[in-house]
Amino acid sequence: MxxxxxxxxxxxxxxxxxxxxxxxxxxxxxxxxxxxxxxxxxxxxxxxxxxxxxxxxxxxxxxxxxxxxxxxxxxxxxxxxxxxxxxxxxxxxxxxxxxxxxxxxxxxxxxxxxxxxxxxxxxxxxxxASIEVWEILKRSKNPKDTVFTYGRKEEVLLKYLAESEKITLKEYSKLAKIPKFLASKTLVRLVLANVLRIHPQESEDYFTLREQGV
Missing domain, CATH: 3.30.950.30 (Schlafen, AAA domain)
Incomplete structure (x- = not known):
């Protein structure tokens, strides 16, 4: 250089x-x-x-x-x-x-x-890095097909994001009426399945729907 x-x-x-x-x-x-x-x-x-x-x-x-x-x-x-x-x-x-x-x-x-x-x-x-970012970084090292199960908690999330721009872990936990640890696992899995995109922030990360082909 x-x-x-x-x-x-x-x-x-x-x-x-x-x-x-x-x-x-x-x-x-x-x-x-x-x-x-x-x-x-x-x-x-x-x-x-x-x-x-x-x-x-x-x-x-x-x-x-x-x-x-x-x-x-x-x-x-x-x-x-x-x-x-x-x-x-x-x-x-x-x-x-x-x-x-x-x-x-x-x-x-x-x-x-x-x-x-x-x-x-x-x-x-x-x-x-948040716990979610840590998990995504760790698990994305060895790419594998992530099973995307579509249940009530996923339906609530995707319906919300179809109408709203973004959601945080706390908001999703409250919306779906599930514990934060379960909300965290669901969000991580959907990011790894290329359904969601995570946006790391200094205060609190947020999640959005991933556009097709992006």
Whole structure:
């Protein structure tokens, strides 16, 4: 990767597939960006780029790289693959670009105090994945024909979505008068069966009917 390519990427601004970091301070927090990108659509994390896209570089960029690689290795599970590019701006400053593909081993997660935290990318933010997103990512790794049983709870849901634009887990649970865990399982199954589409959000995910052929 060349400096010209780095400046071009930086000029795009942060988004679904691009994240800027001035420096590798608090690497235990930055790794969530790596997880989110790998779990969603892939992308790049750029160290030495300001929030406004200025490629200002960072002194001792090799130390920034060391800190981040150590955090990636120790905190992200399962192992995360990436490409690393180091670009020197001058004798003192450089930029590091970590390039990630959409991972075939997703969902990746951050393990802290025996707890697993997974993240996905929503526009230009990395947000914690809901239980439903986690299940969909995990089960979609090994595609199989998902049995679509059409009962009362499915009928209520599809009838509602034929008249309304979207529905949340809480709304569906209340509408169908079923426990949240059962509503969750039903929604996940219908997403995997390509009947519904999930729209991850920072606060609460919502679901819509999937258009034919999409």
């Amino acid at each position: 060349t400096l010209q390519e780095v400046k071009y990427l930086a000029s795009q601004g942060e988004g679904l597939k691009i994240e800027f970091k001035k420096k590798a301070a608090f690497p235990e927090k930055i790794v969530k960006e790596f997880i989110a990108l790998a779990n969603t659509a892939g992308g790049v994390v750029m160290i030495g780029v300001d929030d406004d896209g200025t490629v200002s570089g960072q002194k001792f960029i090799e130390e920034e790289i060391y800190v981040m690689e150590k955090a990636i290795q120790e905190l992200i599970f399962p192992k995360l693959d990436y490409e690393l590019f180091r670009i020197d701006l001058n004798a003192k400053k450089g930029v590091a670009v970590f390039k990630l593909e959409k991972s075939s081993n997703r969902p990746h997660f951050l393990k802290v105090d025996k707890k697993r935290h997974s993240f996905i990318r929503v526009e230009d933010r990395s947000v914690q």
